[in-house]
Amino acid sequence: MPNTHHRRRRQLLRAAAAGLIAGYLPGGSARAVADPIIKRRIPASGETVAAIGMGTWITFNVGSDPRARQQRTEVLRTFLDRGGQLVDSSPMYGSAEAVLGHALASIERTDPLFAASKVWTPDEDATREQVARSERLWGIDRFDLMQVHNLVAWEAHLETLLAMREAGELRYVGITTSHGRRHRELERIMRERPIDFVQASYSLANREAEQRLLPLAAERDIAFIANRPFQGGRLIDRVKRHPFPGWAREAGLANWADALLKFIIAHPAVTCAIPATSRVDHMRENMQALRGPLPDEALRERLARHVARL
Amino acid sequence: MDTLATWLSYRPGDLLMFSPETYRRLFERLNLELWPWHGLLALLVVAMLWLALRPERVAQRAAGILLAAAWAAVAWGFFDLYAEINLLAPWLAGVFVAQALAIAAIALVGPGLAIGYAGRRARIGLAIACWGLLGHPLLLLAVGRSPASLELFGLAPDPTAIATIGLLLSSQLRHPVPLLVLPLAWCLIAALTWWALLTA
Numbered sequence: 001m002p003n004t005h006h007r008r009r010r011q012l013l014r015a016a017a018a019g020l021i022a023g024y025l026p027g028g029s030a031r032a033v034a035d036p037i038i039k040r041r042i043p044a045s046g047e048t049v050a051a052i053g054m055g056t057w058i059t060f061n062v063g064s065d066p067r068a069r070q071q072r073t074e075v076l077r078t079f080l081d082r083g084g085q086l087v088d089s090s091p092m093y094g095s096a097e098a099v100l101g102h103a104l105a106s107i108e109r110t111d112p113l114f115a116a117s118k119v120w121t122p123d124e125d126a127t128r129e130q131v132a133r134s135e136r137l138w139g140i141d142r143f144d145l146m147q148v149h150n151l152v153a154w155e156a157h158l159e160t161l162l163a164m165r166e167a168g169e170l171r172y173v174g175i176t177t178s179h180g181r182r183h184r185e186l187e188r189i190m191r192e193r194p195i196d197f198v199q200a201s202y203s204l205a206n207r208e209a210e211q212r213l214l215p216l217a218a219e220r221d222i223a224f225i226a227n228r229p230f231q232g233g234r235l236i237d238r239v240k241r242h243p244f245p246g247w248a249r250e251a252g253l254a255n256w257a258d259a260l261l262k263f264i265i266a267h268p269a270v271t272c273a274i275p276a277t278s279r280v281d282h283m284r285e286n287m288q289a290l291r292g293p294l295p296d297e298a299l300r301e302r303l304a305r306h307v308a309r310l
Numbered sequence: 311m312d313t314l315a316t317w318l319s320y321r322p323g324d325l326l327m328f329s330p331e332t333y334r335r336l337f338e339r340l341n342l343e344l345w346p347w348h349g350l351l352a353l354l355v356v357a358m359l360w361l362a363l364r365p366e367r368v369a370q371r372a373a374g375i376l377l378a379a380a381w382a383a384v385a386w387g388f389f390d391l392y393a394e395i396n397l398l399a400p401w402l403a404g405v406f407v408a409q410a411l412a413i414a415a416i417a418l419v420g421p422g423l424a425i426g427y428a429g430r431r432a433r434i435g436l437a438i439a440c441w442g443l444l445g446h447p448l449l450l451l452a453v454g455r456s457p458a459s460l461e462l463f464g465l466a467p468d469p470t471a472i473a474t475i476g477l478l479l480s481s482q483l484r485h486p487v488p489l490l491v492l493p494l495a496w497c498l499i500a501a502l503t504w505w506a507l508l509t510a
């Protein structure tokens with residue numbers, strides 16, 4: 001592919017431009033921390049979104065437990081206070097959407113949330129019903145992003161979601177997978193359907209997406225959400241047993257969470273990484289990745305080599 | 311084929327949709343709801359054992375009713391909370407409802423629950439019953455569970471299933487096996503859950 005290099009340059013330039021512009025954008029500016037927030041452009045619209053989002057799988061599924069709900073509210077508050085926008089959930093996550101709704105209702109928000117959930121039902125006729133239910137649970141009028149979860153009954157759901165997008169009932173449409181499953185089918189959908197977002201697993205220890213999905217997302221102007229950035233916790237647990245290397249600190253990275261997340265969002269085709277956490281202190285660590293210098297290609301490779309040896 | 315490959319790529323920990331901490335909190339919340347009536351629960355358990363040891367049919371029937379009530383209480387209390395965090399819980403609750411009905415039938419129209427310690431089967435059964443009633447909570451305490459989140463017979467599914475297997479083995483039922491199917495099935499589900507929780 002002779003023009004890969006060219007495309008990569010274009011992507012890098014585009015990403016750099018998005019990062020540059022983000023510093024002057026309203027929204028992040030009124031924050032307690034003065035540093036500009038790292039934002040990424042959503043290709044479909046040109047709108048920008050903070051490059052670190054929040055997942056809710058397991059972490060927000062706490063049911064009606066008042067103590068746990070209160071604690072998760074603090075996690076979400078920390079996320080939003082530090083400039084986070086995109087929150088990702090799904091009807092598959094048990095009570096997570098209800099817990100999110102409870103937390104959102106008890107937080108006074110001035111800055112825009114980017115609400116992303118999914119359709120997850122084998123019933124091809126239940127798309128609208130499930131979106132409406134999620135809106136109710138979150139306590140919002142309209143989702144920014146609605147994704148077909150794990151390609152379940154995707155043809156029918158996608159058709160309805162695209163119609164809803166046309167009608168202004170949601171803003172963006174996407175499709176998700178994880179753990180490297182069904183990438184071929186995903187690629188086909190990315191080529192053939194007018195989707196705005198794709199979500200798949202991508203982390204320093206699982207770089208399969210770099211082969212085809214990320215280049216394709218860039219080529220097709222599709223925003224890319226990286227799920228399982230810590231491999232469900234296994235990756236960060238493993239690296240945290242080792243000291244954070246001095247050379248990484250000198251390069252401007254704050255800690256392991258910061259390094260693992262910045263590794264992801266430094267890829268020019270990535271729009272947003274969505275780590276999940278149940279802890280405020282972990283959320284603080286993760287949100288550091290929204291500020292400061294991003295690693296260049298050499299530093300990314302050094303990080304990958306270093307982590308592979310741990 | 312693609313679907314099969316996809317399913318085979320899941321590990322038990324991947325299917326677990328709640329954290330070990332959230333699971334443990336279920337029992338803490340149940341105990342909090344029951345408090346301060348734990349004494350009454352203990353009294354009912356002692357009453358069930360005493361009645362099951364009496365020779366009178368009416369006492370044995372009452373013992374059976376108490377055992378059925380324990381299964382119903384778990385279906386009612388525990389599974390109500392569990393359904394909030396596990397999409398499969400309403401189906402799993404069916405195990406407890408079905409077993410409650412089966413034991414209630416034995417109590418009302420069958421022989422009731424009459425236990426003894428004569429014979430090997432009965433003695434093994436009693437040991438298993440003691441494990442469910444006392445050993446299981448004590449083991450959890452020993453591995454670091456707080457007293458506030460203990461799993462108790464009549465409140466939590468695992469000790470209820472374990473104790474029931476023991477009681478049925480030590481009972482004078484001629485064919486206890488059909489009644490053992492659901493408690494054993496639950497033990498299998500519990501083992502898978504624990505495996506997933508411990509490897510999560």
Ligand SMILES: NC(=O)c1ccc[n+]([C@@H]2O[C@H](COP(=O)([O-])OP(=O)(O)OC[C@H]3O[C@@H](n4cnc5c(N)ncnc54)[C@H](OP(=O)(O)O)[C@@H]3O)[C@@H](O)[C@H]2O)c1
Nearest residue numbers: 055056057176178227228229230231232233275276277278
């Ligand atoms: N098919 C799909 O659509 C799909 C599939 C998978 C995931 N997703 C989405 O992607 C999100 C992220 O993936 P994930 O939740 O599976 O995994 P993840 O974000 O890679 O890892 C989450 C785990 O990392 C731990 N963690 C987070 N921050 C940490 C820190 N600073 N230090 C130490 N540990 C930390 C958390 O534990 P603590 O709670 O202790 O912090 C949690 O156990 C999901 O929540 C979900 O929204 C979507």
